Each structure stands twice: as structure tokens, then as C-alpha cells.
Amino acid sequence: MADDYRVIGTPVVRPDGAEMISGQAVYGPDVTQPGMLWGKILRSPLPHARIRSIDVEKARALPGVTVISAHDVPDRRYGYAIEDEQIFAVEKVRYAGEPVAAAAAPDEERALEALSLIDVEYEELPAVFTAAEGARDGAPLVHEELGPARSVYLASWNPVPGTNIIHQASHHRGDVDAALARADYVFEDTFHASQIHHCYMEPHATLASVRGSEVTVWTCSQEVFQLRTLLAGLFAIPESRMRVINTKVGGGFGGKIEPRLEPVAVALSMHSRKPVKMVMTRAEEFTAAAGSTPATVTVKTGVMKDGTLAARDIDFLWDTGAHAEGLPPSNRAMKDGNGPYRVHDLRISSTLVYTNKMRGTQLRGLGVPEGAFAIESQMDMIAERLGMDPLELRLKNILQEGDINSIDDVVQSIGLQECLESVAREIGWGEPKPPNVGRGLAVIAKSPTTHSSISAAYVQFNEDGSAQVLVGASEIGQGMTVVMCQIAAEVLGLPVEQVGISSADTATTPYDRGTFSSRVTFYTGMAVKIAAEDARNQLLDVASRMVEIPREDLAVAEERVVSPVHPELSLTFREVLERAHTSERPILGRGTYGGKGDYPTLPHKAQRKEYVPGWKYAAQAVEAEIDEETGIIRVRRIASAHDVGKSLNPTSVDGQIVGGVVMGLGYALHERLQFDNGRIVNPSFMDYKIPSSQEIPEIAPIAVEVPLPEGPFGAKGIGELAIVGIAPAIGNAIHQVLGVRLKELPLFPERVLEAVESQRKDHGG
Amino acid sequence: MALLDLKVNGQEAQVEAPDTALLLDVLRERLFLTGAKRGCETSHCGCCTVRVDGMAVHSCVVLAARCQGKEITTVEGCGDGMELDRLQRLFLEHGAVQCGYCGPGMLMAAKALLERNPQPTLDEVKKGLDGNLCRCTGYTPIFDAILAYSRGA
Structure with missing residues (x-):
């Protein structure tokens, strides 16, 4: 591959670098809204227990406080992998840390005070703490109710009914037993990998605001679109009324893919009719996130x-x-x-x-x-x-x-x-x-x-000839914003400083499956490249009509339309855009990528x-x-x-x-x-x-x-x-x-x- | 409640806050200086690092009331308007900022270190940043940025 790129392969500084190192970037915990309340969650202290009763009356008597539990939220299950979770524990708790109730108040201290006034009576149940124990016949069941649960993630989901085994899969090729028998040596060893924590420096934080029939959620998520779909379904709202806006994300590593605080914050905002902000403590991160x-x-x-x-x-x-x-x-x-x-x-x-x-x-x-x-x-x-x-x-x-x-x-x-x-x-x-x-x-x-790994991008020319990239993947620190700008700049013949990029917002950026599994450079990157090529071609179409030279003979270089066939031609992007915006139409390139191959089972x-x-x-x-x-x-x-x-x-x-x-x-x-x-x-x-x-x-x-x-x-x-x-x-x-x-x-x-x-x-x- | 006289980034500020208010909360919630971050509550992560009379301190465990009469500098006090200062630019050029959440605290710790010891060795840089955690960068680019600064690069 020819390697004479202008921008690709160079150590361009991130466009979002300055706002981060000057302390001005707005992360999840930095978002505020006028009149907002602070939300806190009451969590189960026990790993497995039946909930005999929850009494929230004393807590509700505090002035200015909203308190909710399972009775106050939709009776629906959710989950990206298997729908096996509800906003608050219903009938029983399944781990120490599970949300049981929540309160919103003008400040965190008041919200915590409200939580301290909630009485929950538990009856402890036998529990399982290792996969080996859990897989045994007759082990206490973590989820008795899973018969009707649904898997969004898997076309073919294979639980063992009546056990804690939620999925079994196998992949088989050839005749393993015969090949092992023929081998000169057979090695058999068992290894144990421990459970670690993501330890992103920024804790989970979200702010939900319900205004009229519109719900807006600011959150430090890796996947705003998945989250929108889940929240819209959970609260039975059309996705057009559920807007998820990415804040700056202070690290994810896979830990900010699935919803954590968002369902609770939306529910609290619905009940209080005020914006509700929630931020996890580090202890909550370690005990109740994942x-x-x-x-x-x-x-x-x-x-x-x-x-x-x-x-x-x-x-x-x-x-x-x-x-x-x-x-x-x-x-x-x-x-x-x-x-x-x-x-x-x-x-x-x-x-x-x-x-x-x-x-x-x-x-x-x-x-x-x-x-x-x-x-x-x-x-x-x-x-x-x-x-x-x-x-x-x-x-x-x-x-x-x-x-x-x-x-x-x-x-x-x-x-x-x-x-x-x-x-x-x-x-x-x-x-x-x-x-x-x-x-x-x-x-x-x-x-x-592969699974649903799809991305879309828009690349739009501004009036002055600079360009804007719109993508819905999340910048979580990995540097995708700079890479997307580089890809667009390379295709458009622009200096990289002339390319701006939005952050993910389900109301304004096109669909992207999100940031996970090392997929963004490839999938979102391809969508941006295709969108930039589309925008470039549209620009050349306008230029072609302006100078009456066939588009095939035109190219872009250094913010200008040039032609190898007509070396004297030099038309600035600004001139072409002026024409486009006054007598033709705005230039909006569109790119999509993905949807290839799937290995569901x-x-x-x-x-x-x-x-x-x-x-x-x-x-x-x-x-x-x-x-x-x-x-x-x-x-x-x-x-x-x-x-x-x-x-x-x-x-x-x-x-x-x-x-x-x-x-x-x-x-x-x-x-x-x-x-x-x-x-x-x-x-x-x-x-x-x-x-x-x-x-x-x-x-x-x-x-x-x-x-x-x-x-x-x-x-x-x-x-x-x-x-x-x-x-x-x-x-x-x-x-x-x-x-x-x-x-x-x-x-x-x-x-x-x-x-x-x-x-x-x-x-x- | 007490009326606190604080001097932050060279400017006098009068803040009403409880006697027990932490410096981090006063900076973030009262003065809207959200550059200092909370990453834990136990003074281990250093995301909340600011400088008090030049010293790097974890503002999540310092009472705001104790900082009266002292010079408090936060990340917002670095650079000049839209212009970053030299160390901030070197952080960016060396890739010392990924998610950026630890960045403001890391920068303030680095500034305190460089003022104490303008020509630190790599080991001294490592020791100087011991109170600041970063999960993204693996620290090496941060070391590089600080050493480049001290070399006058």
C-alpha cells in the first residue's frame, strides 16, 4: 500500500486534548441542571434473601425527598445479554449491592438520610458463591423466574432449565477424542483467572431530566444507542422521545457498556419531576457496578x-x-x-x-x-x-x-x-x-x-470549507476523535485542524453500536471514510458544474479543488461551498459500515x-x-x-x-x-x-x-x-x-x- | 455554616460553607471549578489534586476552612485564556492524556514536583506521582512529558 499520506500515520494531537488538560471537559460527575436533585441507591446488604417488606413511609415524610422502590417503577426486565434484571429487587435480592430502593433530594446528605429511614426486612436464603457450586444439581437457584426471560444478544440461547446454568455453548471440529488418542503426549491442566475490576478513574455518573414527554439522559456510557433502546423499552417511551447524550467518558474498559444508574435516575426524575443527578462512590463501583x-x-x-x-x-x-x-x-x-x-x-x-x-x-x-x-x-x-x-x-x-x-x-x-x-x-x-x-x-x-457491529457517519462541509464529522461512537479515552478527524482530513484534503467532531448524542449523531471490543477504528472508521468520500464527491460535483470540467478530472488538495488535467485550476473549498449553500444544496456525506457475518451460535x-x-x-x-x-x-x-x-x-x-x-x-x-x-x-x-x-x-x-x-x-x-x-x-x-x-x-x-x-x-x- | 475567605487561582472568593466542607466540594460545587475530580473518597486516586501554597494536596481530604489565607491553585489557574501552558502542551504531545479524568490532578502533582525539583530523574518522577492513579496511559507518556519539560524540550 502506498504510504504517502498527509495526515494518516502522523502523531496528531487530539482535538479534545485541550479541554481535558485544562479541566474544562464535562464528565459525567460534572453535569448540572438548574433545580436538580441528587439521587442515591439503597442496596442490599445480603447476597441472597427474600424481601419480607419494604417500608418507605418515614423516608417519604422528609421534606423535598422522593423515594421509590419496585412498586413505583415499571414491572419489566431488562439486560443486553439476557433480560434478567429489574430496576429494583422484586421479592428477593440476588447479591449484596443490588438496588432495593432509591431517594432523590436537594443534596446528597438528605438523600442518604432518606435511605437510612427505609426499613427493609429480609429473610436470608442459602446462596452460591462459585460457578462450580452454582452448577451443581440442587444448588440454590439465583433466578427461579428465568423461564420467560429473553435474550437480545443471542439468537440461540441455551440455558439448562432448573439450574443456575444460564448458557452452554460448544464449538466442535474434527474428531478430538481420536486425535488425542493418537497424540504422542497429552497435557491436561486447569487454570483459574480471577475477577478484576475495570477501575476507570471516573465513577459512573448520570443526570436524567424528564420534561413533558421528553426524557434526556446525560451519561458517561460506551454505547448511547443501546442505552436509549433499553431505556425507551423499559419506560415504554418511543425512542424519539428518549435522548441519551454522552458526557466526556473518564475511562470505560467495558465497564460502562450496560446500564447502571440510568434506569434509577430516569425513574427518580419521573417521580420528582426534577432533573436527578447520580454519581457512584468508589465503594459502590467496587461492590455494585461489575x-x-x-x-x-x-x-x-x-x-x-x-x-x-x-x-x-x-x-x-x-x-x-x-x-x-x-x-x-x-x-x-x-x-x-x-x-x-x-x-x-x-x-x-x-x-x-x-x-x-x-x-x-x-x-x-x-x-x-x-x-x-x-x-x-x-x-x-x-x-x-x-x-x-x-x-x-x-x-x-x-x-x-x-x-x-x-x-x-x-x-x-x-x-x-x-x-x-x-x-x-x-x-x-x-x-x-x-x-x-x-x-x-x-x-x-x-x-x-460481528454481532450487530454497525456504524454510521455523516461528514458535512461548513461554509468556510472546513468539515464536521458526526459519529455516535463514544470517545472513552482511546482517542477515536483524533483518528476519525484524521481519516476525514485525509480523504477531504483538509488539514486535520479544519475537521471538527461531535460527541455521541442519540438526537443528533447517526447510529453507532458503540465503543467496545476494539471495533471503533475499524467500523466507525470505515463509516467516516465512506462518508468523507461521499462528501468529497458531492463537493467535486458542485465544482464540476462551476468550472465545467468533468468530475473525473477533478481532485481535492490543500483545501482546494484542483485538476491534473487543468493545472491552472485552483478553486478554494470556500468558493465551492458558497455556491453550494447559495444556489445548490448543502454538502452532507453519508457512510455506513458493518453488518457482515455473524456467529450467533x-x-x-x-x-x-x-x-x-x-x-x-x-x-x-x-x-x-x-x-x-x-x-x-x-x-x-x-x-x-x-x-x-x-x-x-x-x-x-x-x-x-x-x-x-x-x-x-x-x-x-x-x-x-x-x-x-x-x-x-x-x-x-x-x-x-x-x-x-x-x-x-x-x-x-x-x-x-x-x-x-x-x-x-x-x-x-x-x-x-x-x-x-x-x-x-x-x-x-x-x-x-x-x-x-x-x-x-x-x-x-x-x-x-x-x-x-x-x-x-x-x-x- | 461559616464564611470562608479563599484565594483561588489568584482571585479572592468568599464562600458560605459548613465548617466540615471539603476543599474539593467547595471548589466543585460552590466555585464551579470542576477541573479537580473525585475518583474516590479515600485519598488514594489523586484525581482531586490541587496545589495549596505550592504543595500538591488531595483536596478530597482537606477541609476548605484550613485553606484560608493560603494560595490555592487548580488546573483552571494554568495556562492563559485559550492558551495552554508548556507542561499542558507537552502532556498532549506525549499522549499523557487518554480519558483525561486523572489529567488535571496529574498535572498539578507534576507542577509541584517540577517546582521542588526542576531536573528530576525518572525515578524521582515516578515517586513524585505516587499519589496519582491513572488507568489508561500506563504512566509512561506522563513520565515522558515531565522529563521533556525538565529538559527544556
């Missing part, structure tokens, strides 16, 4: 003596907590669970189980980190047994151009080998090192998002429409110092190479890689939501530690560019992958130094020491 969906992963791999992977049987057991938001990760594992390897005989099965805990949801990489910890740890175990170099074993088995991947697609546009070789080089793989230093590798793949491949482009690949390597006496792991260097297709903005790409790596470091070393009988006992940044400035190693981000023909200027997504491989790579480095294998995250020092101790015992030492 975490990742943790999994126990059992991998059985058959290997030939020469290191060829012969067969794999992978079983995922997911703990989704009290609501089935773990469905997307559990389903994603069907496609991505095997990692980027050539394995013909393959079986992947996934079981999603309800428990009486705060829900698990999507978190950066949704389902891929859990699988990769298992697969990439076991790859090193296989290498050791065969006496092979882990790098060689991977190089022998990773997908290459033209291979058939786990879901029978032909692999196209893959730069994985280059990624792997570049991180190995960068980390000094095979070079001498002190005995207390280990190096570890991991390779990663993530499938494209993998066993029924007949439903697949076509090959879906946009698989993403990466390799990561770490170098860590391990202290055998204390078990402390000090990561010294990390290299992370990503096949990004084309790096549209190197600052943003490096930022996504380095930020993801550091999140992966927390996931690997110390992050974990800790439960005691279903209650989270570490709900603060003191007890739940995320990486701080002091523990940041040297990080080398590497962008490998194997263009994706279908992507905007060849680009693929990048947002999630860098979190994925850090945990197994560190686990592999630990093994290299101490010879012990840790199969449970996080890799706490005490777990390192325990493993060393049990190894000593095993060896009679």
Missing part, C-alpha cells in the same frame, strides 16, 4: 513428538454473578479460546453460571485474557516436556497467512510471526541473563466483533453470512526478576508487538499498547476482587491495588503493519489486546527461574512461595 467475568479453564492438548499441536479440548466454566453480562466473554471464548494456533481437531465448551455475587461483565479483551492465561501457560509446559524452546514451539504452530483458523476462516492479513520475532528480539530471548531473571512469551489473537455455521475481516494479533514478552526468598516478582521490561494493520496515529497506538500492558500487569500480579460469603471485602483503592507510577517497567510498544484491505487505510483495532498476554508471559518467566508453574491468578508472592515449597516436598527436599 467486574470482569472470571473463569476456570481446563485445557487438554495433544502434541506430537516434533511439537505439532494435534488436538485441543478446552472447557471454560464462567462465574457471571447475579446477572448474565458474562455472556459475551463466554461466547467469545468459542472463537478465541484456542489462541492463534493451527489445531484441526478442536472442541471448546463454555458454561456460564449464576452466583450470588456482583455481576461479571465485559472487561478489556472479554474472555480472551482468561483463555490466553491457560493456553499460553500450557504452551511453555509442553515446550519443557518436549525439550523445545518455547519460541520455537510457538513459531511452529502459530497461524500463518492462508491457514484455516479455529472457526474455519481462511487466515488473511496476519503479522503474528513478525510480532513474535520482534518481541523475542526486543527482550533478548536466548541471550545470557542472571539466574534470578526469567523471560516469558505469549501470543494472542482476538476475533472481530457456532455449531450452526449455516447461519454465518460471510468471512468477517479484522482478526487482531499480538505477541508479548516480559523479563522479570524473581526473588526466591520472598516470592516477589519485579518485572523489568516488557515488549508488546501488535499487528495493527496500519498505525493511523502512532501516539494513540502506543498509548493503547502501553496502557493495556500496565493494566495486564495489575491483572497478572495483584488485582483481584476478594469475597467473603459473597461480599466484596476490598472495595477501595487501598485494598484493591491497581498499578501505580512506581511499578512501571520499561515498556517497548511495537506496531507491526500488515494492512487489512477492508480496514480504513489498512487499519485494524488495537484497544484490548495488550492486557491479554502479560499474565501468562510473567508466569512463564517465573517458571524459567524457579521451575514452578502457577495456575491461578493473580501471581501473588505467597503463591510463588507455596509453589516453591510444594515443589521441594515433591522432590523429597
Whole structure:
């Protein structure tokens, strides 16, 4: 691909940067409206209990206070994955943290006072706290009522009636049992991935205002359109009367996809007839928002003596907590669970189980980190047994151009080998090192998002020849605003400063499925590119009529219409726009993209429409110092190479890689939501530690560019992958130094020491 | 309630607030300076960092009443009108701002650090930012921006 772009591939500074670093950007907690009230939620203190009674009368007696509970809101279920939730608990509570009632008052203190006056009488019920317990016959049921529930997300949703198993899926190819029987070696290992929290710095915040028949919701969401549909349905209002406006979003990572405060805020505003603002405390974030969906992963791999992977049987057991938001990760594992390897005989099965805990949801990489910890740890175990170099074993088995991947697609546009070789080089793989230093590798793949992954964009010329991009995807920090401006600027022949961009608003921006699963650069980016091309062509049409030169002979360059055939021609955009706005019509380009291929349920491949482009690949390597006496792991260097297709903005790409790596470091070393009988006992940044400035190693981000023909200027997504491989790579480095294998995250020092101790015992030492 | 005399970003402001009012709440709710953010309630995230007599403090745990007679500087006091100052520009050029929620606090912590120690080493920068969490950037671009500033880049 010719690489003579003006704007694409340059480190353009974000158009929204100045408002953020000057403190002027309006985030969820910064929104105000005249006369607004503050809303607070009364949450269940118990993990599983029948509600005998709720008495709100004393609270309602406070002046200026509105109090609501289940009786006061529509009796409807909602949920993006499975409709298994109501605004307030009805009849029973299913986790400690579930909303039971809410109050709105002129200030937060008064609202909290009202909550303290609500009497709820509970009768505690037996509860389940792990997926394994929950999946057992006769376990207490989290949702007895799920018969009539509906799944919006899945065409074919497969619960096991009368149990806590809300979904089971499997993907099967070839004859796994026969292939395992033929293999020279069979490895079977079980790994445990912990539940972590997104820890976006900005807490959930929303402001709902009901005026007449119009509802407006300002919120820091990753998906304003999905949210609008859900709220409109829940309150039986046409979507034309339900407006969701994105505030600035202070980080999401998957935690701001599904509704949290919005249904309560709308209900409080309806009852109080005033705007109602709600902001979560950090403790509420940790105990009542959501975490990742943790999994126990059992991998059985058959290997030939020469290191060829012969067969794999992978079983995922997911703990989704009290609501089935773990469905997307559990389903994603069907496609991505095997990692980027050539394995013909393959079986992947996934079981999603309800428990009486705060829900698990999507978190950066949704389902891929859990699988990769298992697969990439076991790859090193296989290498050791065969006496092979882990790098060689991977190089022998990773997908290459033209291979058939786990879901029978032909692999196209893959730069994985280059990624792997570049991180190995960068980390000094095979070079001498002190005995207390280990190096570890991991390779990663993530499938494209297919389900309803559609985007639209408008690109409009302003009177002065500058342009406006309108998209409904959410800027959550990843930098999509700058990338969309770059794409439009490149196509339109404008300097990037001459392109403005709106933020998502369901009343003014065109439909976009939203920001999740590394999809925006690709899908929204393509919509913007198509819209910009449309706008450019319309502009050239007007110019063509003005100068009587055929459109085919015209082009745009530096804010002018030019013609290679008529070098003397130079018409400014402003001149063309003046004509358009006075004697023709405004120029509004339109672009849509997506709607390709879907894998609603993998066993029924007949439903697949076509090959879906946009698989993403990466390799990561770490170098860590391990202290055998204390078990402390000090990561010294990390290299992370990503096949990004084309790096549209190197600052943003490096930022996504380095930020993801550091999140992966927390996931690997110390992050974990800790439960005691279903209650989270570490709900603060003191007890739940995320990486701080002091523990940041040297990080080398590497962008490998194997263009994706279908992507905007060849680009693929990048947002999630860098979190994925850090945990197994560190686990592999630990093994290299101490010879012990840790199969449970996080890799706490005490777990390192325990493993060393049990190894000593095993060896009679 | 008390009548507080505060000096914020060089301007005198008289605010009526409870004796127990936190500086962060007074800045955000009374003076409408929402640049300082609340990310937690326990003084761990640093999103609320402002400067009081030059020191970087977590305004979510400081009583506003204790700040009378002191110079309070918030992110709104940086730059000049539409113009960003040099450190703000370097933050943007180095990609030190992703979601931006930690940005104002991070910037104020960086300013306090650079005033104390105009030529910090990488390790000193890491220590200087220890009270400020960021979930997006992985910190490295923030270090780069601060080091570039001290190099005069």
C-alpha cells in the first residue's frame, strides 16, 4: 500500500486534548441542571434473601425527598445479554449491592438520610458463591423466574432449565477424542483467572431530566444507542422521545457498556419531576457496578513428538454473578479460546453460571485474557516436556497467512510471526541473563466483533470549507476523535485542524453500536471514510458544474479543488461551498459500515453470512526478576508487538499498547476482587491495588503493519489486546527461574512461595 | 455554616460553607471549578489534586476552612485564556492524556514536583506521582512529558 499520506500515520494531537488538560471537559460527575436533585441507591446488604417488606413511609415524610422502590417503577426486565434484571429487587435480592430502593433530594446528605429511614426486612436464603457450586444439581437457584426471560444478544440461547446454568455453548471440529488418542503426549491442566475490576478513574455518573414527554439522559456510557433502546423499552417511551447524550467518558474498559444508574435516575426524575443527578462512590463501583467475568479453564492438548499441536479440548466454566453480562466473554471464548494456533481437531465448551455475587461483565479483551492465561501457560509446559524452546514451539504452530483458523476462516492479513520475532528480539530471548531473571512469551489473537457491529457517519462541509464529522461512537479515552478527524482530513484534503467532531448524542449523531471490543477504528472508521468520500464527491460535483470540467478530472488538495488535467485550476473549498449553500444544496456525506457475518451460535455455521475481516494479533514478552526468598516478582521490561494493520496515529497506538500492558500487569500480579460469603471485602483503592507510577517497567510498544484491505487505510483495532498476554508471559518467566508453574491468578508472592515449597516436598527436599 | 475567605487561582472568593466542607466540594460545587475530580473518597486516586501554597494536596481530604489565607491553585489557574501552558502542551504531545479524568490532578502533582525539583530523574518522577492513579496511559507518556519539560524540550 502506498504510504504517502498527509495526515494518516502522523502523531496528531487530539482535538479534545485541550479541554481535558485544562479541566474544562464535562464528565459525567460534572453535569448540572438548574433545580436538580441528587439521587442515591439503597442496596442490599445480603447476597441472597427474600424481601419480607419494604417500608418507605418515614423516608417519604422528609421534606423535598422522593423515594421509590419496585412498586413505583415499571414491572419489566431488562439486560443486553439476557433480560434478567429489574430496576429494583422484586421479592428477593440476588447479591449484596443490588438496588432495593432509591431517594432523590436537594443534596446528597438528605438523600442518604432518606435511605437510612427505609426499613427493609429480609429473610436470608442459602446462596452460591462459585460457578462450580452454582452448577451443581440442587444448588440454590439465583433466578427461579428465568423461564420467560429473553435474550437480545443471542439468537440461540441455551440455558439448562432448573439450574443456575444460564448458557452452554460448544464449538466442535474434527474428531478430538481420536486425535488425542493418537497424540504422542497429552497435557491436561486447569487454570483459574480471577475477577478484576475495570477501575476507570471516573465513577459512573448520570443526570436524567424528564420534561413533558421528553426524557434526556446525560451519561458517561460506551454505547448511547443501546442505552436509549433499553431505556425507551423499559419506560415504554418511543425512542424519539428518549435522548441519551454522552458526557466526556473518564475511562470505560467495558465497564460502562450496560446500564447502571440510568434506569434509577430516569425513574427518580419521573417521580420528582426534577432533573436527578447520580454519581457512584468508589465503594459502590467496587461492590455494585461489575467486574470482569472470571473463569476456570481446563485445557487438554495433544502434541506430537516434533511439537505439532494435534488436538485441543478446552472447557471454560464462567462465574457471571447475579446477572448474565458474562455472556459475551463466554461466547467469545468459542472463537478465541484456542489462541492463534493451527489445531484441526478442536472442541471448546463454555458454561456460564449464576452466583450470588456482583455481576461479571465485559472487561478489556472479554474472555480472551482468561483463555490466553491457560493456553499460553500450557504452551511453555509442553515446550519443557518436549525439550523445545518455547519460541520455537510457538513459531511452529502459530497461524500463518492462508491457514484455516479455529472457526474455519481462511487466515488473511496476519503479522503474528513478525510480532513474535520482534518481541523475542526486543527482550533478548536466548541471550545470557542472571539466574534470578526469567523471560516469558505469549501470543494472542482476538476475533472481530460481528454481532450487530454497525456504524454510521455523516461528514458535512461548513461554509468556510472546513468539515464536521458526526459519529455516535463514544470517545472513552482511546482517542477515536483524533483518528476519525484524521481519516476525514485525509480523504477531504483538509488539514486535520479544519475537521471538527461531535460527541455521541442519540438526537443528533447517526447510529453507532458503540465503543467496545476494539471495533471503533475499524467500523466507525470505515463509516467516516465512506462518508468523507461521499462528501468529497458531492463537493467535486458542485465544482464540476462551476468550472465545467468533468468530475473525473477533478481532485481535492490543500483545501482546494484542483485538476491534473487543468493545472491552472485552483478553486478554494470556500468558493465551492458558497455556491453550494447559495444556489445548490448543502454538502452532507453519508457512510455506513458493518453488518457482515455473524456467529450467533457456532455449531450452526449455516447461519454465518460471510468471512468477517479484522482478526487482531499480538505477541508479548516480559523479563522479570524473581526473588526466591520472598516470592516477589519485579518485572523489568516488557515488549508488546501488535499487528495493527496500519498505525493511523502512532501516539494513540502506543498509548493503547502501553496502557493495556500496565493494566495486564495489575491483572497478572495483584488485582483481584476478594469475597467473603459473597461480599466484596476490598472495595477501595487501598485494598484493591491497581498499578501505580512506581511499578512501571520499561515498556517497548511495537506496531507491526500488515494492512487489512477492508480496514480504513489498512487499519485494524488495537484497544484490548495488550492486557491479554502479560499474565501468562510473567508466569512463564517465573517458571524459567524457579521451575514452578502457577495456575491461578493473580501471581501473588505467597503463591510463588507455596509453589516453591510444594515443589521441594515433591522432590523429597 | 461559616464564611470562608479563599484565594483561588489568584482571585479572592468568599464562600458560605459548613465548617466540615471539603476543599474539593467547595471548589466543585460552590466555585464551579470542576477541573479537580473525585475518583474516590479515600485519598488514594489523586484525581482531586490541587496545589495549596505550592504543595500538591488531595483536596478530597482537606477541609476548605484550613485553606484560608493560603494560595490555592487548580488546573483552571494554568495556562492563559485559550492558551495552554508548556507542561499542558507537552502532556498532549506525549499522549499523557487518554480519558483525561486523572489529567488535571496529574498535572498539578507534576507542577509541584517540577517546582521542588526542576531536573528530576525518572525515578524521582515516578515517586513524585505516587499519589496519582491513572488507568489508561500506563504512566509512561506522563513520565515522558515531565522529563521533556525538565529538559527544556
